[in-house]
Each structure stands twice: as structure tokens, then as C-alpha cells.
Amino acid sequence: MLPVRRALISVSDKRGLGEFAAGLARLGVEIVSTGGTAKFLAGEGIEVVPVSRVTGFPEILGGRVKTLHPKIHGGILANRHRSADAAELSQHGITPIDLVVVNLYPFRETAAQGAKFAAVIESIDIGGPCMVRAAAKNFQSVAAVVDPEDYPQVLTALEKTGEVPESLRRKLAVKAFRHTQGYDAAISEWLERGSDPQAADGGEAGPRFPRHLYLDLERDLEPRYGENPHQPAAVYRTRGGPGVLGGLEQLQGKELSFNNLLDADAARRLVALFAEPTVVIVKHNNPCGVGRGADPAEAFERALATDPVSAFGSVVALNRPADGALAERMAELFVEVVVAPAVTAEARAVFAAKPNLRLLACPPYRPHPWGIELRGIAGGYLAQVPDGEPDDPAAWTCPTTRPPGDEERRALAFAWDVARYVKSNAIVLATGDQTVGVGAGQMSRVDSCRIAVDKALLPTAGAVAASDAFFPFRDGLDVLAAAGVTAVVQPGGSKRDDEVIAAADEHGMAMLFTGVRHFRH
Numbered sequence: 001m002l003p004v005r006r007a008l009i010s011v012s013d014k015r016g017l018g019e020f021a022a023g024l025a026r027l028g029v030e031i032v033s034t035g036g037t038a039k040f041l042a043g044e045g046i047e048v049v050p051v052s053r054v055t056g057f058p059e060i061l062g063g064r065v066k067t068l069h070p071k072i073h074g075g076i077l078a079n080r081h082r083s084a085d086a087a088e089l090s091q092h093g094i095t096p097i098d099l100v101v102v103n104l105y106p107f108r109e110t111a112a113q114g115a116k117f118a119a120v121i122e123s124i125d126i127g128g129p130c131m132v133r134a135a136a137k138n139f140q141s142v143a144a145v146v147d148p149e150d151y152p153q154v155l156t157a158l159e160k161t162g163e164v165p166e167s168l169r170r171k172l173a174v175k176a177f178r179h180t181q182g183y184d185a186a187i188s189e190w191l192e193r194g195s196d197p198q199a200a201d202g203g204e205a206g207p208r209f210p211r212h213l214y215l216d217l218e219r220d221l222e223p224r225y226g227e228n229p230h231q232p233a234a235v236y237r238t239r240g241g242p243g244v245l246g247g248l249e250q251l252q253g254k255e256l257s258f259n260n261l262l263d264a265d266a267a268r269r270l271v272a273l274f275a276e277p278t279v280v281i282v283k284h285n286n287p288c289g290v291g292r293g294a295d296p297a298e299a300f301e302r303a304l305a306t307d308p309v310s311a312f313g314s315v316v317a318l319n320r321p322a323d324g325a326l327a328e329r330m331a332e333l334f335v336e337v338v339v340a341p342a343v344t345a346e347a348r349a350v351f352a353a354k355p356n357l358r359l360l361a362c363p364p365y366r367p368h369p370w371g372i373e374l375r376g377i378a379g380g381y382l383a384q385v386p387d388g389e390p391d392d393p394a395a396w397t398c399p400t401t402r403p404p405g406d407e408e409r410r411a412l413a414f415a416w417d418v419a420r421y422v423k424s425n426a427i428v429l430a431t432g433d434q435t436v437g438v439g440a441g442q443m444s445r446v447d448s449c450r451i452a453v454d455k456a457l458l459p460t461a462g463a464v465a466a467s468d469a470f471f472p473f474r475d476g477l478d479v480l481a482a483a484g485v486t487a488v489v490q491p492g493g494s495k496r497d498d499e500v501i502a503a504a505d506e507h508g509m510a511m512l513f514t515g516v517r518h519f520r521h
Helices: 017-026 035-043 051-055 070-077 083-091 107-112 117-122 127-137 148-161 166-192 258-271 296-306 324-330 345-351 406-419 445-455 475-482 497-506
Strands: 006-011 030-033 099-103 143-145 217-221 235-238 249-252 278-283 286-292 314-318 335-340 358-361 373-377 380-384 427-430 435-439 464-467 487-490 510-513
Touching: 006 017, 006 035, 006 070, 006 127, 017 030, 017 035, 017 148, 030 035, 030 051, 051 070, 070 083, 070 127, 099 127, 107 117, 107 166, 127 143, 127 166, 143 148, 143 166, 148 166, 249 345, 258 278, 258 286, 258 314, 258 335, 278 296, 286 296, 286 406, 286 435, 296 314, 296 324, 296 435, 324 345, 406 427, 406 435, 406 464, 406 487, 406 510, 427 445, 427 475, 435 445, 445 464, 445 475, 475 497, 497 510
Parallel strands: 006 030, 006 099, 099 143, 314 335, 335 358, 464 487, 487 510
Antiparallel strands: 217 235, 249 358, 278 286, 278 314, 373 380, 427 435, 427 464
């Protein structure tokens, strides 16, 4: 039996602390605390023993040193099962500490806010990690609590038996070591990326890709399976970040599948490229229809018209709140997932008639300025900067005799944005406000041209085309011209650019070179 008689509490995150500490006090637990936490608890009417009274030494160096003392760490680290430890505590007048409730200074949040160098340095906790690690090391005798979410189960255990069972202490210790591990990694990455103490803003940025990259991930959910039923799967979120898909809120529907999340991510990223009300329909990680209009309902009609057959069982993303008019129109189509920044009450009432529909509220996608995308390969990971920033059509050049007209330019910019999220080799046919045909994931670019034309249900005559990479031969231009395509946007840079430009001139097509490629594998 290891009853909890004394607790040390020193937290930055004070969520749920008042209720938890009050529960400890009701159970007769003596509470030792520091600085701001002690003031908070006193304000809640909870009796607190200041840590300086325990150590016999005041907090010094602006609070940098307050718990680094044998009266604290001896009380935490003493093994309750060793008589020699008990004798030493008695000899030195040290009272055991049975419960350590500590979470750390908000280093990640301070650094992410762009705080000055000195402020970020001061947000590096020293005493906190020491106490957490000491308590976690001695979990056979002490409970270490770093997460306010664990307060209820700890308090419940104490109310039932007066102690925290070893099985729970072990779980809390694991979480505690993960907590300090991630904290130290965040500090080392911040320092490695560059921080000049003489510069007001922290100095020049360091390397985009640090020598050591630490992934601090926490399991968020477990789908029934991965891409296929025989593959077990899990979904992890980045600790300290906003959450999966920017912090999704599932408003209704069945549990999300592995493939749902892949498609929702692709759709959310693509729809964020557009300023006008836009709807993206994704199937198997490729857009099968994109439309924009005066409102979401009109945008959806245009997106659906591209390929209504492929839209069956799709994921639909919007860059505007889903409203009742959109929901009414979508009621006729079987959709797996709807992703929107918000959903009106009218829309939720309509969607409720489809209880299996997964309805997600997600903030708009914005690439993080220091973001890194990882893709697992055997034995390691590939890392790259996200391809998330919109391109500038004003920087494009025209190599053909005929330049595109204003409407063609608008359509080319639209098609180009869509092509960025089509699996390479990618060809997108479009008008100013909707896709006409999509050719995705082919081994040769001319085949993607043929598929885009063959799949088109809308007229291709007068449409424009976007190619995610250069045309290696003129054959792709010939296929598009035969379908009535009037203008093309592509990166340029092929050894046969002259041949391709000549083909465009021969067909009276306008062409723009972007100078930027958007492969997506």
C-alpha cells in the first residue's frame, strides 16, 4: 500500500487544476506548490505549502531556481520499498512526495508565436523536466501526472483506495517520459534552425532540414483497417499541432477510414488554392471534378458535371461553409465524406438524413512556413517542403505566336491549380469555372491527354489544358488540338520545346510557360 499523503503541483497548463487540487485537499493530501501555481490554488481557496518553506530557500534568479533542491528531489526519488532510503529521509528531515503534478513552460507555443530570443530561452523549463523525470523514474513509489486529461482517473483511484495503483503509475510514467522527450526535441530543433541572441527577432533561419528530425506523434484514432482490409492501421497526430486535417471536428457519420483521410487531405489542400466559392470532388486521391461559382451549390453543380459517375462514393471539399442549398443538391449523390470550414444548421438537418455520411468541419489548409512533408520508404523517409503556395500567373511567359485572351488566361490559371493535385502524368481540361476532363497517373503524357479528352462529358471545343510537367513531344499537343483545345499551360523546359511550340502555332493554339513543375506521385 502506497498512500498519497503529499503532492507537489507546479503547472503551466492550469486546465482542470482547481477541481483536481480541491479533490486532493478533501482527501487530506498536503499540497506543495510553486510561484504562479501556488497563487492560483490560493485564489481557489486551497491551502498550499510554498516550496520555499520546504526547501528553506527562496526562489532565485527570476524563478529559474526554485525546486532544484534535495528536499524536493530526495522526497520524489526515495524508494518507498527500501528501509535505507527511509532512514536517509529521516536523517535529513525530508518528507516523501507521493504525487508530482507538473507540466512544462509553453516552449512550443512561445517559439511558434515568433517571440524574441530572450523570451523563448526563458520558456525553456529546467526544474519541471527534472521533477517529471524523477517521478517517472521512481514510478514504483510515485505517480507523475503531466496531462490534465489524467486528473479524473487519478482522483477516482485516490477516492477509492487512497493510492494510485502501480499499473496506472506505469502508464503515467510512460506519458511523462514522452512529454519530456518531445519537449527537449522541440528545443533542439529550434536551436538548430537558427537563433541569434544578438538579433531582435532571433536571427536568420537555420537549415530547412535539420540533421536530426524528431517526430513527436500521438495516436489519434484507429480505423478498421488501412488501404485494404488485411492491413491494420492507425492515425497519428503531431503533438503540439492543431491536429489531423488542421484539427477536424467530425459532426456526424461512421468512423473515418484510412482512405477517407487520404482523400479528404487531398481535397482540402486543393480547394484552398481558390479564392472564389469552390467545390472539389476527389476519388482515389485525384480530383474528378472541380467547379467554382457564385455560391457552393453552383460550384458543386459545375464540379459534378465533369464526371458524375466517378463522383459516386467520393470525398467533397468546400472552401465556404456548407449551406442548406448545397446539402439539398448533394442529397441525390452518394458521398463518403464532406469537408467544409463550417456547416450551417440547415445543412446539418439535411445531411442528417444520411447517417453514414461523414461530415467534417476543418479549418482551411495553410502550409506552415517551416512545414516538412514526410513519406515513408523502406528504411527511412523522404522529406520535402509542401507544394502548397499558389503560383503567380503574372510571371508566366508566352512563347507562341498567339497569346491567350483574358478568358483563356483565367481558365488556364484555374486548370493549372487543379493539375497540381492530379497524380502525374497529369492533364486537366477546363473552362473558366469548371473542369472538363482529367487525365491522371499515366506513364506517358500523351495517354493522359487522350484520357482527359475521352472522359470529357462537357464540350472540349474551346476548353484549355494544363500539364503538370513539360510536353516531351508534340503528340500531346496534337491530341488536344484535335479535341478543340485552344490554349495550353505547362512548365516548359523540354529539349523539344521548339517542336512543341511549333505544333501549338500550327494549330493556332496559345501557350504559357510557368517555369514551375508540379509532379505529384
